[in-house]
Amino acid sequence: MKSVVSLRELREERKKLPGPVGLVPTMGYLHAGHLSLLRQAGAQCASVVVSIFVNPTQFGPQEDLTTYPRDLARDLEMLKAGGANLVWIPTPEVMYPPGYQTWVTVDDVTKPLEGSLRPNHFRGVATVVAKLFNSVQPDKAFFGQKDAQQALVMRRMAQDLNFPIEVVVCPIVREADGLAMSSRNVNLNPEERRAAASLYKSLQAAREAYENGERSASRLRQVALDTLAQEPLAHPQYVSCAEADSLQELDQVEGPALLSMAVFIGRTRLIDNIVLGR
Secondary structure (H helix, E strand, O other), X not given: OEXXXXXXXXXXXXXXXXXXXXXXXXXXXXXXHHHHHHHHHHHHOOEEEEEEOOOHHHOXXXXXXOOOOOXXXXXXXXXXXXXXXXXXXXXXXXXXXXXXXXXXXXXXXXXXXXXXXXOOHHHHHHHHHHHHHHHHOOXXXXXXXHHHHHHHHHHHHHHHOOOOOXXXXXXXXXXXXXXXXXXXXXXXXXXXXXXXOHHHHHHXXXXXXXXXXXXXXXXXXXXXXXXXXXXXXXXXXXXXXXXXXXXXXXXXXXXXXXXXXXXXXXXXXXXXXXXXXX
């Protein structure tokens, strides 16, 4: 495994890789969810490139850029053991040189859910991933279903900008109690960690209602909210039941629907989702 920082080094090493090439974009502090993306990429591609970059432009002024967990040495050991071929670790100066002023904006699919609460978040995500796509030039790029809206934005951007890249969305990896793997889980104290299982419990309650014939989106949202309300440490920011591709909120679930939520457990903001009807 080779690790590089500069764009010149990346391009030199990228030329040596046999194709097809898969890209796994990350912000580091890797966990089993990231490693599942690495395995998927390795199964589908001859070479795998992993990027590690905590992207400052996707964090809002009140968000956790400075406290975002980092452990590069541990990440590199995990990637080496997982079979990555090339790791790109650009600095902010490499990604956003002095005078930087070019941004990628995806419209409708970024407006609801996370986009409604985190202004410019998806502008930062779309811009950095477009730069990763352009720099690495992979054949496939691998994202996790946990960030369902982000995955939709990446697919739309790749399609709209004619990137010759297949965006592959991989299943959520969960802890034994259902909590979705996330780098932010490390911020939970033991009591909060116990309470965090309420997210998946509430999604499962809504899924059970759906499987028992409930098709009212408002009722499915309420089932999830009622279940969350049983956990005193859970403070929902939103619960959504939206059409799975457009993310427009539904009245009735007649096709695939994304049931998603953002919930504060203490000071830690967690997101999770399931897809109904697919």
